[in-house]
Amino acid sequence: MNPISRRQMLIRASAAGVGLAGLPAFLAACGGDDSKSSGSSSGTSTKFTMQAAWVNDAEFTGYFVALTNGYYTDQGLDLNYQSGGPDVIPESTLLAGTSPLALTTPDSTIQAIVNDNAPFVIVGAQYQKNPLGVVSLKKNPINSPADLVGKTLAVPPSNTVSVEAMLSISGVNKADVNIVPYEYDPTPLVKGEIDASVDFTTNVPFTIQQAGEEATSFLMYDYGFTIFNDTVVVTKDALKNNRAEIVKWLRASRMGWDENFKDPSKYPPMFTDTYFKGTGRTIENELYFNNAQMPLIKSDGGIYSMSEEAIAANLEALGAIGIKGTRDMFDTTLLEEI
Amino acid sequence: MKNFSRFARGTGVVLIVLAIWEVLGRLELIGQGALPAPTQILAQLWKDRSDYPPHLSVTLKSAGTGFVIGNIIAIIAGAISARFRIAETLLRGLGMSLFAVPLIAIVPVLLLAFTGTTPRIILAAMAVYFPTYIATMNGMRNVDPRLVDVVMVAGGSTTDVLRWIRVRSALPHIVSAFRVAAPAALLGTLLAEFGGGTRWGLGTYLLGSLGQANPSRLWSIGLVATAVAASAYMLFALLGSRLTRSSMSATVQTALPMGGATGPWWKRLGGGVISAGVVLGLWALVLSILDMSPVVAKSPFAIVRYLTTDPRASLSRSRLFHAYSETLPLALIGLLCGLAAALLLAVIFSLRPALGRAVLPFALVSQTMPLPALTPLIVLVFGRSILATVVVCVSVTFFPSFVTISQALATTSTAAIDVVRVSGGGRFKSLRFVGLPGAVPAMATAARLAAPRALLGVMIAEYLATGNGLGNLLNESRGRLDYGMIWTVATTSVLVAVLITQLFGLAEKLTRK
Numbered sequence: 001m002n003p004i005s006r007r008q009m010l011i012r013a014s015a016a017g018v019g020l021a022g023l024p025a026f027l028a029a030c031g032g033d034d035s036k037s038s039g040s041s042s043g044t045s046t047k048f049t050m051q052a053a054w055v056n057d058a059e060f061t062g063y064f065v066a067l068t069n070g071y072y073t074d075q076g077l078d079l080n081y082q083s084g085g086p087d088v089i090p091e092s093t094l095l096a097g098t099s100p101l102a103l104t105t106p107d108s109t110i111q112a113i114v115n116d117n118a119p120f121v122i123v124g125a126q127y128q129k130n131p132l133g134v135v136s137l138k139k140n141p142i143n144s145p146a147d148l149v150g151k152t153l154a155v156p157p158s159n160t161v162s163v164e165a166m167l168s169i170s171g172v173n174k175a176d177v178n179i180v181p182y183e184y185d186p187t188p189l190v191k192g193e194i195d196a197s198v199d200f201t202t203n204v205p206f207t208i209q210q211a212g213e214e215a216t217s218f219l220m221y222d223y224g225f226t227i228f229n230d231t232v233v234v235t236k237d238a239l240k241n242n243r244a245e246i247v248k249w250l251r252a253s254r255m256g257w258d259e260n261f262k263d264p265s266k267y268p269p270m271f272t273d274t275y276f277k278g279t280g281r282t283i284e285n286e287l288y289f290n291n292a293q294m295p296l297i298k299s300d301g302g303i304y305s306m307s308e309e310a311i312a313a314n315l316e317a318l319g320a321i322g323i324k325g326t327r328d329m330f331d332t333t334l335l336e337e338i
Numbered sequence: 339m340k341n342f343s344r345f346a347r348g349t350g351v352v353l354i355v356l357a358i359w360e361v362l363g364r365l366e367l368i369g370q371g372a373l374p375a376p377t378q379i380l381a382q383l384w385k386d387r388s389d390y391p392p393h394l395s396v397t398l399k400s401a402g403t404g405f406v407i408g409n410i411i412a413i414i415a416g417a418i419s420a421r422f423r424i425a426e427t428l429l430r431g432l433g434m435s436l437f438a439v440p441l442i443a444i445v446p447v448l449l450l451a452f453t454g455t456t457p458r459i460i461l462a463a464m465a466v467y468f469p470t471y472i473a474t475m476n477g478m479r480n481v482d483p484r485l486v487d488v489v490m491v492a493g494g495s496t497t498d499v500l501r502w503i504r505v506r507s508a509l510p511h512i513v514s515a516f517r518v519a520a521p522a523a524l525l526g527t528l529l530a531e532f533g534g535g536t537r538w539g540l541g542t543y544l545l546g547s548l549g550q551a552n553p554s555r556l557w558s559i560g561l562v563a564t565a566v567a568a569s570a571y572m573l574f575a576l577l578g579s580r581l582t583r584s585s586m587s588a589t590v591q592t593a594l595p596m597g598g599a600t601g602p603w604w605k606r607l608g609g610g611v612i613s614a615g616v617v618l619g620l621w622a623l624v625l626s627i628l629d630m631s632p633v634v635a636k637s638p639f640a641i642v643r644y645l646t647t648d649p650r651a652s653l654s655r656s657r658l659f660h661a662y663s664e665t666l667p668l669a670l671i672g673l674l675c676g677l678a679a680a681l682l683l684a685v686i687f688s689l690r691p692a693l694g695r696a697v698l699p700f701a702l703v704s705q706t707m708p709l710p711a712l713t714p715l716i717v718l719v720f721g722r723s724i725l726a727t728v729v730v731c732v733s734v735t736f737f738p739s740f741v742t743i744s745q746a747l748a749t750t751s752t753a754a755i756d757v758v759r760v761s762g763g764g765r766f767k768s769l770r771f772v773g774l775p776g777a778v779p780a781m782a783t784a785a786r787l788a789a790p791r792a793l794l795g796v797m798i799a800e801y802l803a804t805g806n807g808l809g810n811l812l813n814e815s816r817g818r819l820d821y822g823m824i825w826t827v828a829t830t831s832v833l834v835a836v837l838i839t840q841l842f843g844l845a846e847k848l849t850r851k
Contacts, residue, residue, distance in 0.1 A: 055546055056537060082453070085534010085545065087446045089816050095631040098453050105817075112819040116633055181722075181805035185549040188722075204549075211551045278389040278538065280546030280555065 045073060048245050049080040051093040051102040053230055056083055056275050058268055058289035064275045065267050066256025075248035100238040101249060103230040110318055110325035119236040123334045124250055124304030126230035129221040129296045133201035138214035142196045145170035145223050151195035154182030159198055162225055165320040169224030206288040226313035232304060250304060251338045257303040264290045306332050372718035374554040382554035389543065390562065396538040400455045401527040404462020405520060412467045416474025431613030437468040438835035440794040441526055442801060443828040445533040446816060450634050458530040465526035466519035473515035477508025513578040520570035525708045532710045544711060553718050560711040567706045636825040644822035654823060657811065665796050665807035672731020673792040677784060679732055680739035688747045704733045709798050717803040727799040734795040739784035746780030779849040786842035790835045
């Protein structure tokens with residue numbers, strides 16, 4: 001018995017039946033499921049699991065669109081989408097064998113390959129530019145690393161090394177910046193206890209706005225921290241044995257993202273009673289998020305693209321924080337097969 | 339009639355406090371709006387009302403399943419231990435580990451091994467095991483020998499004794515252990531939910547609501563969790579009082595006999611080594627059954643290697659040591675503050691019972707509110723400082739200590755008090771000369787019982803708020819995929835917590851002499 005897949009089915013079904021939102025979920029699930037299986041080539045679909053990097057929010061809209069519009073089923077995949085959370089290490093599900101594909105941060109993945117010989121391969125990148133940035137208030141703006149001199153900057157403990165690398169690349173002495181720990185809560189910034197924080201530029205400016213202040217930000221990517229985010233990672237085993245499924249997943253997911261970005265304000269409200277129900281976040285927040293992330297995800301080479309220049313830039317930026325990756329940790333050939 | 343006026347007065351105090359809270363909240367006097375008014379919290383709760391049923395039902399299901407599984411195992415283990423001393427020796431290490439383990443250190447390990455709601459169920463089961471195990475064992479062992487004789491004389495067998503006497507004798511004990519176990523199951527589930535993995539659960543909701551600059555939401559989640567824990571507690575309290583037909587005022591099992599081992603030191607040490615071996619053996623067995631990748635799953639040997647022969651061992655050791663040097667002093671300070679607060683309230687209670695009764699409901703709420711829900715609220719009000727960590731620690735250690743100490747104060751020898759009275763001493767004098775000296779061993783007991791809670795409290799505060807110590811080490815290790823460290827933190831925190839409880843146990847024995 002797999003509780004996740006059952007819930008997943010239920011969610012997908014009620015997303016399909018838009019008018020059924022008020023009916024008991026149980027009924028909606030039955031009805032939706034029937035129409036689903038009769039609509040596609042039933043029986044031939046392969047079960048495929050993916051591990052997301054965080055709880056459901058707009059960061060994963062593309063997958064929800066692809067699920068809702070049946071892109072995975074059209075490819076013959078029965079996708080089991082697993083949400084993440086603070087204690088879920090996406091790479092662990094690859095090692096534990098519970099999922100063949102995970103969305104990760106490139107630094108942790110490459111570090112695991114280097115240090116532990118973890119059998120990982122990066123086959124795509126959702127964010128061409130990492131959404132992490134330095135966020136400040138418009139009334140006390142910080143527009144570049146140089147502006148940080150003499151200021152207090154709150155940094156999540158796991159990003160301290162990256163921030164120090166960004167400062168040194170930009171020629172700022174880290175001793176001139178007062179770095180304090182940050183836990184993804186904008187309140188201290190709004191109240192003026194700190195001057196800036198390192199957070200997701202796609203998300204936190206909205207919360208700050210809600211709290212009655214205007215935010216401004218710059219990407220760490222634009223100041224030397226040139227790494228991807230939500231890298232698509234699979235195991236070497238999966239690459240050997242499930243290559244076809246991985247390509248299908250990439251194809252369907254790219255369709256989901258392309259469809260989502262045709263009008264980034266269209267889909268988040270449609271998931272109010274499904275993927276975004278009960279997450280504790282507002283749909284307005286997801287709308288802001290989805291619009292803000294568009295330029296960071298879209299790429300001339302298509303969604304998930306990993307150009308040679310981008311890979312080189314990733315390796316260089318990671319090298320600056322002591323993570324020595326190599327080109328062979330990236331495999332771009334699956335993207336070519338889409 | 340007297341009961342009624344007491345009830346009316348109690349209600350009056352609660353209403354006054356609520357009114358003050360309302361004013362403080364409306365005027366945003368505390369932490370610039372960190373403490374919303376009760377009516378604002380209720381309004382938020384109403385606004386979010388459709389969010390709660392799916393989250394609550396998943397939480398209740400996981401906690402309930404874990405509660406049932408953990409208790410079944412605990413009752414079987416307790417019954418076997420009551421019958422065979424050797425089983426008690428073998429299982430002592432397991433019981434002590436489960437009593438002392440900071441559950442939060444186990445969450446990442448469980449999430450490595452299991453998917454879906456399984457980690458939540460396991461954590462809930464782990465949280466309920468110890469109180470029920472101890473209650474079953476003691477309940478079955480301490481039966482009236484005359485009753486046993488009656489059954490034996492009537493031609494009954496050992497089985498009949500078990501069925502007619504031991505089970506019956508244990509039942510009220512077990513039910514009273516359930517009162518402690520039910521909120522503990524909820525705590526375990528919430529912690530694992532907060533760690534993530536699936537979409538639903540009150541802990542998941544809390545996670546999504548953090549960093550949203552919406553204090554009313556955090557308060558309403560906290561109060562809903564408290565209501566669930568309190569109802570579970572009261573359900574079993576009611577059941578218990580029906581069973582025993584006696585009103586036991588104690589809410590927490592106070593005299594958990596930990597140092598039950600007797601005999602020469604070498605025998606006790608041998609028992610300790612064997613029971614620790616059982617824990618390690620179980621660990622290795624579970625790993626081999628699960629057949630996990632050795633990169634993720636670490637055996638006891640792998641952890642020893644990680645800390646000794648591994649090329650990065652010295653770095654790992656220094657990071658681990660650094661984390662403990664931040665966490666342990668805070669846990670100790672928090673524990674001492676908690677004990678002091680408990681002693682203070684217990685004294686007030688014994689001198690001015692009415693005043694004590696008025697404070698008690700609020701102390702109860704702070705006690706029942708599950709830690710992951712309580713911590714963000716404390717952070718809202720006190721900021722991300724050491725003070726917040728200490729407050730978390732005090733709030734989790736305070737209540738069990740209060741119960742232990744006030745029981746000791748209440749049961750001080752009446753003869754001794756009479757001596758003071760006869761020689762012209764009042765309530766204060768009898769407290770000073772009889773009550774307080776009598777409470778010293780109780781303080782040691784309270785410290786022993788509360789020490790693991792203090793450690794858990796500090797770790798949760800570090801993990802959620804302050805970003806240092808062991809809680810932060812867990813966070814960082816996850817980001818680095820440092821599985822060795824994740825397992826090392828889990829293992830060493832159990833060892834350290836057991837060691838600390840043993841030390842307080844020793845202090846307890848010395849003060850009782």
